[in-house]
Amino acid sequence: MAExxxxxxxxxxxxxxxxxxxxxxxxxVSRAMSNPGRVNAVTAARVAEVxxxxxxxxxxxxxxxxxxxxxxxxxxxxxxxxxxxFGVIRGAEHQARAAxxxxxxxxxxxxxxxxxxxxxxxxxxxxxxxxxxSRMSDEExxxxxxxxxxxxxxxxVAGVPSVIVEHAEGTRQIVEHLASLxxxxxxxxxxxxxxxxxxxxxxxxxxxxxxxxxAARRIGPFAPTVAGGAAAADxxxxxxxxxxxxxxxxxxxxxxRRCAERGVAVPADLSVVGYDxxxxxxxxxxxxxxLAGQFEExxxxxxxxxxxxxxxxxxxxxxxxxxxDSHLAIRRSTGPAPR
Amino acid sequence: MAExxxxxxxxxxxxxxxxxxxxxxxxxVSRAMSNPGRVNAVTAARVAEVxxxxxxxxxxxxxxxxxxxxxxxxxxxxxxxxxxxFGVIRGAEHQARAAxxxxxxxxxxxxxxxxxxxxxxxxxxxxxxxxxxSRMSDEExxxxxxxxxxxxxxxxVAGVPSVIVEHAEGTRQIVEHLASLxxxxxxxxxxxxxxxxxxxxxxxxxxxxxxxxxAARRIGPFAPTVAGGAAAADxxxxxxxxxxxxxxxxxxxxxxRRCAERGVAVPADLSVVGYDxxxxxxxxxxxxxxLAGQFEExxxxxxxxxxxxxxxxxxxxxxxxxxxDSHLAIRRSTGPAPR
DNA sequence: AGCGGCATGGCAAGCGGTTGCCAAAACTTT
DNA sequence: AAAGTTTTGGCAACCGCTTGCCATGCCGCT
Numbered sequence: 001m002a003e004x005x006x007x008x009x010x011x012x013x014x015x016x017x018x019x020x021x022x023x024x025x026x027x028x029v030s031r032a033m034s035n036p037g038r039v040n041a042v043t044a045a046r047v048a049e050v051x052x053x054x055x056x057x058x059x060x061x062x063x064x065x066x067x068x069x070x071x072x073x074x075x076x077x078x079x080x081x082x083x084x085x086f087g088v089i090r091g092a093e094h095q096a097r098a099a100x101x102x103x104x105x106x107x108x109x110x111x112x113x114x115x116x117x118x119x120x121x122x123x124x125x126x127x128x129x130x131x132x133x134s135r136m137s138d139e140e141x142x143x144x145x146x147x148x149x150x151x152x153x154x155x156x157v158a159g160v161p162s163v164i165v166e167h168a169e170g171t172r173q174i175v176e177h178l179a180s181l182x183x184x185x186x187x188x189x190x191x192x193x194x195x196x197x198x199x200x201x202x203x204x205x206x207x208x209x210x211x212x213x214x215a216a217r218r219i220g221p222f223a224p225t226v227a228g229g230a231a232a233a234d235x236x237x238x239x240x241x242x243x244x245x246x247x248x249x250x251x252x253x254x255x256x257r258r259c260a261e262r263g264v265a266v267p268a269d270l271s272v273v274g275y276d277x278x279x280x281x282x283x284x285x286x287x288x289x290x291l292a293g294q295f296e297e298x299x300x301x302x303x304x305x306x307x308x309x310x311x312x313x314x315x316x317x318x319x320x321x322x323x324x325d326s327h328l329a330i331r332r333s334t335g336p337a338p339r
Numbered sequence: 340m341a342e343x344x345x346x347x348x349x350x351x352x353x354x355x356x357x358x359x360x361x362x363x364x365x366x367x368v369s370r371a372m373s374n375p376g377r378v379n380a381v382t383a384a385r386v387a388e389v390x391x392x393x394x395x396x397x398x399x400x401x402x403x404x405x406x407x408x409x410x411x412x413x414x415x416x417x418x419x420x421x422x423x424x425f426g427v428i429r430g431a432e433h434q435a436r437a438a439x440x441x442x443x444x445x446x447x448x449x450x451x452x453x454x455x456x457x458x459x460x461x462x463x464x465x466x467x468x469x470x471x472x473s474r475m476s477d478e479e480x481x482x483x484x485x486x487x488x489x490x491x492x493x494x495x496v497a498g499v500p501s502v503i504v505e506h507a508e509g510t511r512q513i514v515e516h517l518a519s520l521x522x523x524x525x526x527x528x529x530x531x532x533x534x535x536x537x538x539x540x541x542x543x544x545x546x547x548x549x550x551x552x553x554a555a556r557r558i559g560p561f562a563p564t565v566a567g568g569a570a571a572a573d574x575x576x577x578x579x580x581x582x583x584x585x586x587x588x589x590x591x592x593x594x595x596r597r598c599a600e601r602g603v604a605v606p607a608d609l610s611v612v613g614y615d616x617x618x619x620x621x622x623x624x625x626x627x628x629x630l631a632g633q634f635e636e637x638x639x640x641x642x643x644x645x646x647x648x649x650x651x652x653x654x655x656x657x658x659x660x661x662x663x664d665s666h667l668a669i670r671r672s673t674g675p676a677p678r
Numbered sequence: 679a680g681c682g683g684c685a686t687g688g689c690a691a692g693c694g695g696t697t698g699c700c701a702a703a704a705c706t707t708t
Numbered sequence: 709a710a711a712g713t714t715t716t717g718g719c720a721a722c723c724g725c726t727t728g729c730c731a732t733g734c735c736g737c738t
Contacts, residue, residue, distance in 0.1 A: 013695070016695095023718075025718050026694090027696080028716090029695095031716095033695095034695095038715095039716065039717075040715080061403055061464045062696095062723095063695055065404055065695080066695065072443075089419070091687095093445070102443055103444060104441055104442065104443050105442060105443075106436070107429075107444070121396065123351065123396070124398045208439075258624075280623070283592060283595075283624065285623075305717065352726055365724090365725080366689080366690095367723060368725095369726060370727090373725090378686070398726080404692095404694070679738105683736090684733105684736100685733090691726105691728090692725105697722090698720095699720095700719085701718090702712100702716090702718100704713100704716090707712075708711090
């Protein structure tokens with residue numbers, strides 16, 4: 001036991017050390033540190049002085065055990081390899097830090113089982129979970145939400161706080177943009193089958209296309225990666241559609257690259273649209289037309305909601321299904337339909 | 340107390356529950372779970388069966404308190420905004436997960452104080468720290484390493500395990516590449532003043548340039564961001580140098596963009612080189628010549644070393660100053676020097 | 679038969695804090 | 709001056725799990 005200390009690492013002073021040195025009981029030290037109003041001001045000052053002198057730092061682990069509060073939040077993303085999530089991670093990390101919390105980041109590798117297992121495992125060690133792009137079913141999520149504090153990003157489930165970026169209106173704008181350029185046939189390059197967001201995007205696209213009398217079909221699924229873009233491009237070109245709307249920017253960038261390789265001109269021969277406006281979407285060539293959303297903000301908001309739930313002890317906040325704005329960033333990967 | 344359970348969240352079964360149900364003592368349950376050899380096989384089986392039936396999951400927090408072992412690692416990066424670190428984070432996360440550990444990710448915002456404070460704060464809650472691009476002084480690092488398990492990425496300090504990507508030879512290759520293209524005057528666009536790696540890169544560049552009789556000067560510091568590239572480009576163009584070597588790819592990409600804005604042709608008027616080969620370096624325009632390194636691998640290796648130190652109880656591993664390969668990825672941002 | 683040794687399980691003391699409860703002290707109030 | 713409050717600090721239990729130590733029972737061996 002106390003292995004750690006054994007190998008010559010400095011032993012941290014505990015409240016017992018401080019108590020002895022200050023001539024008070026450990027409970028007084030504890031109160032002086034975390035509930036100063038509860039002890040006499042001069043006692044508190046003396047304790048504080050001694051604590052500072054000894055370099056006392058409270059052991060958050062020990063504090064967490066009885067109180068159940070860890071000041072730690074966990075964020076799971078479905079694929080840490082996707083730069084899209086870095087915005088989310090950044091936002092969450094930033095906000096967690098601002099609230100004095102530590103953030104755990106985990107990759108669930110597109111697996112609902114891994115999500116569930118991690119939540120079970122980390123349950124007592126964190127104050128709550130943010131799950132971005134969960135691949136679990138609504139039922140599983142609802143069930144887990146009963147036992148843990150949970151907020152969702154890019155996913156909506158009744159009764160569970162969530163934040164998503166607006167997609168229906170945004171997708172409609174994509175279609176209108178394409179329609180106004182004369183496109184009459186669009187192909188949607190699908191991503192992971194379990195992606196809730198992917199399903200919503202396709203629904204919105206199909207609906208908007210129908211409204212404009214444009215043909216829309218979905219092909220895939222494709223791996224939502226740059227590499228996956230090669231297959232997606234080839235398949236898209238095979239459909240004869242004049243515009244391709246990809247599940248996300250990563251896939252769209254892959255399509256761009258494949259087109260360049262194959263000598264297909266974008267947008268002269270094929271217009272390409274993505275989702276997310278990730279790092280790189282504005283400087284690839286041609287720069288990508290994409291539905292931009294505030295994903296960093298979504299990370300921040302999800303953390304905020306989580307902390308609100310925690311601090312209000314289960315009282316549901318008024319606003320617990322947040323929808324963030326999106327806007328269409330029109331760049332050079334879209335252009336007039338070839339005739 | 341037990342706030343968490345109060346709000347209707349399911350109470351997790353503890354070893355006491357399992358013990359009662361299985362008709363053994365809690366210590367037997369504990370041993371059955373974490374040290375199966377220590378109890379009779381049939382008892383262990385019974386305990387396991389009951390545990391499974393009750394849905395028992397060990398509370399890692401409670402386990403960590405007496406044992407000192409948390410199976411949690413912390414990774415700090417100097418700027419979580421920099422995509423370069425994505426690779427590092429990915430690699431570390433992956434390896435940590437493979438070893439059954441949880442990863443905490445923190446942004447230190449280029450501040451040595453934040454690094455030190457976080458290490459103090461998290462000390463007892465983690466098994467060790469990986470610090471990428473530490474901005475602390477050698478002395479501070481040495482001091483902290485005495486009290487905590489620590490491994491470094493992109494930084495070398497005597498006596499502290501570290502992994503860096505080779506830079507001296509790589510930088511020499513950059514210079515030779517440029518020299519062979521006829522460049523006689525190079526400008527180095529410096530990044531953060533406290534960056535150890537930045538200092539090494541410049542040293543190597545200056546040395547190699549001298550060896551080739553090429554003029555090299557350093558300007559800056561510039562913010563190592565795409566935005567910072569604008570100022571860097573303007574300053575670089577002011578020097579009359581025909582090639583700019585940027586502190587990192589982010590800055591280099593910013594330079595590329597600024598050049599495009601100003602109508603400066605790359606590489607016809609100015610060759611641009613970066614470091615790191617980040618996501619996007621291969622599809623910006625023109626694609627960036629850059630010194631590629633295995634940064635994902637560095638995250639993985641740093642985690643491995645940390646776990647090795649932990650598991651060998653302080654016995655230094657043979658190989659504790661790892662240097663990973665780098666190679667020059669020559670792309671279209673470099674070309675013959677203008678006359 | 680007697681005894682050492684080993685396998686097995688329980689007891690209880692932690693790990694480092696937090697907190698309900700109580701008692702003593704210091705003030706108020708009547 | 710007696711009785712009632714309010715501070716203030718200490719005691720001890722507890723959070724859930726680990727582990728050193730001991731007691732028991734069974735084995736084999738001389």
